Amino acid sequence: MIEESNKLLYRDELILYLIHCFQGERTISGIYHLLKGKKSAQSIQDSYLFHVEPFFHTCEDLDRMEFDSLIMECQHAGWICPKNDNSHHYILTQMGNEALAGQKTNLFPDGLRLTDYINDESQYWLKLQLMVQSLSALVHHQQAYLPLTHVPSVTESVRRCLLSTTLSRHDLANRFYEELVRLLSNCPSKEADLLVSQLTGFKKNGLTIRQIAVLTDRDNYECRLLFKSGLRRVMKQIAEKPDQFPYNSKLLHTQRSGLSRSAAETLQRIRDGLSLGEVARSRRLTESTVEDHLVEIVLKDPNFEVNHYLTDELELQIIQTATAAKTRQLKAIKSQLKAQASYFQIRLALARNAVRKGETFGGTSR
Amino acid sequence: MELRDETQKLKRAHVILKEKFGYEQFRAGQWQVIQDVLNGHDVFAMMPTGSGKSICYEVPGYLMEGLVLIISPLLSLMEDQVHQLRKIGEKQARALNGLMHPQERKRVLQKINTLRFLFISPEMLRQPQILAVLQRTKVSLFVVDEAHCVSQWGHDFRPDYLYLAQIKAKLGYPPCLAVTATADERVRVDIARALDLRDVRQLLMSVDRSNIALIVKKVMDNSEKVDQLIQLLSKVRLPGIVYCAARDWTERLAEQIRLHTGLRTAYYHGGMDAVDRRKIQNQFLDGELDVLCCTNAFGMGINKPDIRLVVHFQFPGTMNAYLQEIGRASRDGKQGLAVLYYTEQDERYPSGFIDMNFPDDTMLHQVLVELDQGLLQTEPKDNFLETLQGRGASETAARFLYEQVRAVPREKRFLSILDECRRIIRERRIIQMNDLKVMKDYINSNTCRRAFYQSFYKEKQQHKPKLCCDQCGLQFDAFSGEESPEDRPHSEQILEWRARLTLLLKGSDHEK
Numbered sequence: 080m081i082e083e084s085n086k087l088l089y090r091d092e093l094i095l096y097l098i099h100c101f102q103g104e105r106t107i108s109g110i111y112h113l114l115k116g117k118k119s120a121q122s123i124q125d126s127y128l129f130h131v132e133p134f135f136h137t138c139e140d141l142d143r144m145e146f147d148s149l150i151m152e153c154q155h156a157g158w159i160c161p162k163n164d165n166s167h168h169y170i171l172t173q174m175g176n177e178a179l180a181g182q183k184t185n186l187f188p189d190g191l192r193l194t195d196y197i198n199d200e201s202q203y204w205l206k207l208q209l210m211v212q213s214l215s216a217l218v219h220h221q222q223a224y225l226p227l228t229h230v231p232s233v234t235e236s237v238r239r240c241l242l243s244t245t246l247s248r249h250d251l252a253n254r255f256y257e258e259l260v261r262l263l264s265n266c267p268s269k270e271a272d273l274l275v276s277q278l279t280g281f282k283k284n285g286l287t288i289r290q291i292a293v294l295t296d297r298d299n300y301e302c303r304l305l306f307k308s309g310l311r312r313v314m315k316q317i318a319e320k321p322d323q324f325p326y327n328s329k330l331l332h333t334q335r336s337g338l339s340r341s342a343a344e345t346l347q348r349i350r351d352g353l354s355l356g357e358v359a360r361s362r363r364l365t366e367s368t369v370e371d372h373l374v375e376i377v378l379k380d381p382n383f384e385v386n387h388y389l390t391d392e393l394e395l396q397i398i399q400t401a402t403a404a405k406t407r408q409l410k411a412i413k414s415q416l417k418a419q420a421s422y423f424q425i426r427l428a429l430a431r432n433a434v435r436k437g438e439t440f441g442g443t444s445r
Numbered sequence: 446m447e448l449r450d451e452t453q454k455l456k457r458a459h460v461i462l463k464e465k466f467g468y469e470q471f472r473a474g475q476w477q478v479i480q481d482v483l484n485g486h487d488v489f490a491m492m493p494t495g496s497g498k499s500i501c502y503e504v505p506g507y508l509m510e511g512l513v514l515i516i517s518p519l520l521s522l523m524e525d526q527v528h529q530l531r532k533i534g535e536k537q538a539r540a541l542n543g544l545m546h547p548q549e550r551k552r553v554l555q556k557i558n559t560l561r562f563l564f565i566s567p568e569m570l571r572q573p574q575i576l577a578v579l580q581r582t583k584v585s586l587f588v589v590d591e592a593h594c595v596s597q598w599g600h601d602f603r604p605d606y607l608y609l610a611q612i613k614a615k616l617g618y619p620p621c622l623a624v625t626a627t628a629d630e631r632v633r634v635d636i637a638r639a640l641d642l643r644d645v646r647q648l649l650m651s652v653d654r655s656n657i658a659l660i661v662k663k664v665m666d667n668s669e670k671v672d673q674l675i676q677l678l679s680k681v682r683l684p685g686i687v688y689c690a691a692r693d694w695t696e697r698l699a700e701q702i703r704l705h706t707g708l709r710t711a712y713y714h715g716g717m718d719a720v721d722r723r724k725i726q727n728q729f730l731d732g733e734l735d736v737l738c739c740t741n742a743f744g745m746g747i748n749k750p751d752i753r754l755v756v757h758f759q760f761p762g763t764m765n766a767y768l769q770e771i772g773r774a775s776r777d778g779k780q781g782l783a784v785l786y787y788t789e790q791d792e793r794y795p796s797g798f799i800d801m802n803f804p805d806d807t808m809l810h811q812v813l814v815e816l817d818q819g820l821l822q823t824e825p826k827d828n829f830l831e832t833l834q835g836r837g838a839s840e841t842a843a844r845f846l847y848e849q850v851r852a853v854p855r856e857k858r859f860l861s862i863l864d865e866c867r868r869i870i871r872e873r874r875i876i877q878m879n880d881l882k883v884m885k886d887y888i889n890s891n892t893c894r895r896a897f898y899q900s901f902y903k904e905k906q907q908h909k910p911k912l913c914c915d916q917c918g919l920q921f922d923a924f925s926g927e928e929s930p931e932d933r934p935h936s937e938q939i940l941e942w943r944a945r946l947t948l949l950l951k952g953s954d955h956e957k
């Protein structure tokens with residue numbers, strides 16, 4: 080029987096769900112890096128491997144202190160425990176499993192799944208905020224204002240957008256307004272409210288996520304996820320129909336593949352016929368970095384051909400070994416296959432398998 | 446003839462003050478500095494925080510032919526100064542710093558001959574191509590802001606400041622104005638020498654801000670502190686700043702205050718996202734917050750004249766820092782209040798900070814060895830700093846090490862500076878421990894607080910204000926707010942997206 084006290088808060092459900100997905104195969108730091116969106120090959124690959132990529136980069140402003148205290152909270156409540164003594168790998172306890180299963184509705188907003196343009200998420204959001212602040216100052220004839228950001232790429236891009244038009248400031252503001260209204264009308268109003276409440280302009284200072292959380296009596300994590308869901312919906316519309324949103328599309332550099340810039344460069348050279356070693360030498364990268372790129376490419380493009388690096392038979396063997404051992408930890412798999420497979424081949428196989436299984440996000444895996 | 450020109454200039458200074466800046470009169474000290482500057486002297490001015498030192502070079506900027514070059518160590522200070530000038534309609538004020546986009550930098554340099562004010566970081570000034578452009582420009586006044594950064598005795602020593610005299614020479618010795626808030630005798634000598642000041646006129650204003658009343662409250666423990674603070678905040682005039690020694694305290698306090706007083710409260714610290722910090726700062730500047738709980742990361746370059754209260758929830762490590770922080774109160778000259786709460790447990794904060802200012806001996810040794818072995822590189826600077834911070838060094842400690850190792854010549858081994866580093870650390874620690882002792886003495890003193898720090902800065906106490914300090918019988922009642930918290934304007938937050946977007950992007954005259 081589930082007691083009333085087992086009713087989970089939003090943040091508890093989020094952590095329990097992620098711990099459930101990782102099944103003790105990554106440390107608690109892995110979950111932190113996932114939420115924070117750490118741009119390392121490991122974090123990006125893990126997010127696909129464990130089917131939690133919608134959560135990648137959802138809590139950019141999370142600090143370690145806040146995160147650690149949440150983990151403590153969940154441990155005190157008896158929902159999670161270390162996999163074995165002194166381990167940073169956590170798993171759900173029986174109570175945790177029951178509590179998670181007892182959540183009737185799926186709380187996580189759908190927009191999070193739209194991860195195609197995730198690499199440009201922070202930049203676009205900064206540009207949008209600065210654009211609105213600048214336009215607001217212009218239409219209200221404000222002499223001077225303190226810009227929200229000084230990130231050079233952001234200020235340059237907004238400046239170019241403002242200068243590249245022959246429209247008057249009022250007309251430009253109107254077009255922008257009209258585009259944003261269309262974009263946001265296609266989002267749930269909860270998400271649109273969260274996004275716009277953060278915007279700054281004339282006599283209206285934007286609120287921080289934490290301030291909105293207090294004002295709306297929700298928790299920080301819920302607000303963060305709702306906001307990111309809304310932002311991703313907006314970006315997707317712009318990327319898919321740039322001619323319908325000409326001004327916003329100037330602020331968004333879309334790389335449909337969602338590949339990091341470096342991985343995209345590697346992909347180009349492989350298509351030009353270079354071997355991995357040659358790519359590494361020509362780009363002055365280590366071979367393992369290029370291997371990271373390849374795994375990233377496989378995760379994001381299921382049709383990418385890997386025969387050069389991994390035969391079908393070996394791939395099958397790796398997956399069977401992993402399934403039998405019930406693990407996705409490289410070391411464990413490698414120790415069984417010994418010299419038959421390299422770490423790189425194991426990672427490729429796991430990546431392809433993760434992509435094939437498709438998304439299990441949103442409660443269906445429970 | 447020349448004399449008449451001079452009087453003409455001085456008359457015009459008053460006109461500029463009124464027309465451009467909207468003030469009727471110069472404040473104490475400003476007039477003397479401006480006279481000396483306009484007469485072409487090198488000037489050293491020590492003016493307390495909040496006494497309006499920027500007027501001292503801004504007004505001459507309108508009366509002298511050419512560019513006023515202001516060297517400033519902090520981006521936030523630079524940005525604020527440019528912002529203040531923009532607000533009064535001055536378009537010919539720009540800044541140059543390392544964080545700018547190269548394109549933006551190029552644009553600034555292209556219009557340099559039309560500029561009236563250029564704020565620049567000392568690192569930028571050392572770049573040959575920038576210096577070359579400046580050499581082709583007439584620099585009318587060479588202003589060194591935060592001049593104490595040139596002194597190795599100070600806490601804020603900046604090695605790049607040591608090149609300023611050289612640069613001044615390359616620019617043909619324009620008149621130099623060096624300004625700082627506080628500098629003891631030792632630091633003043635350093636400044637005059639390092640900046641090569643000649644025929645120098647000095648203005649030494651008192652460190653005292655007589656319109657700020659001072660109270661020190663000793664309490665049993667932190668929970669009593671919180672109770673007293675909450676009572677204080679619901680009684681006295683606001684807005685106010687509450688300085689805390691640690692980030693988690695700012696968050697905890699802000700929540701407590703909000704829950705118990707209903708005041709509009711936020712927190713601010715260096716661990717926050719940059720945009721969030723900017724939002725909170727702007728909310729505070731625009732009067733949308735009553736109380737801001739923050740670490741000492743907040744305050745530099747903040748220009749808000751009507752802050753009525755500065756509380757120290759934990760005390761800072763030096764008298765200098767304390768005066769600078771309370772100096773943010775009541776810059777408009779009206780009555781302000783500074784309250785410092787003290788419990789014995791607070792002792793651990795500042796001495797802990799002093800330890801953190803330096804790398805510990807094991808790390809020092811290890812880093813030097815690794816540099817010799819080529820396992821670590823000093824450049825790029827950011828990587829070096831990041832690596833050390835990754836190993837647990839504070840930012841100050843990492844910067845300290847960087848300064849030491851980058852001076853080592855190529856042919857010498859890094860390990861050869863080990864003993865020298867140890868000596869410097871020892872010396873600086875002693876200075877900092879002494880500074881801390883002065884701060885503690887201030888808290889424990891049972892004489893007039895104002896007299897205490899004036900004597901520390903070797904000043905005679907001129908006159909004691911009516912509202913002086915707790916030792917002189919000051920009561921909180923004198924600061925009661927004229928309005929109750931319920932009367933305060935509660936700017937309503939608009940969270941509905943359509944309404945908010947309309948307010949933001951539809952100008953008042955959009956029907957036209």
Ligand SMILES: [Zn+2]
Nearest residue numbers: 893913914917
């Ligand atoms: Zn007194």
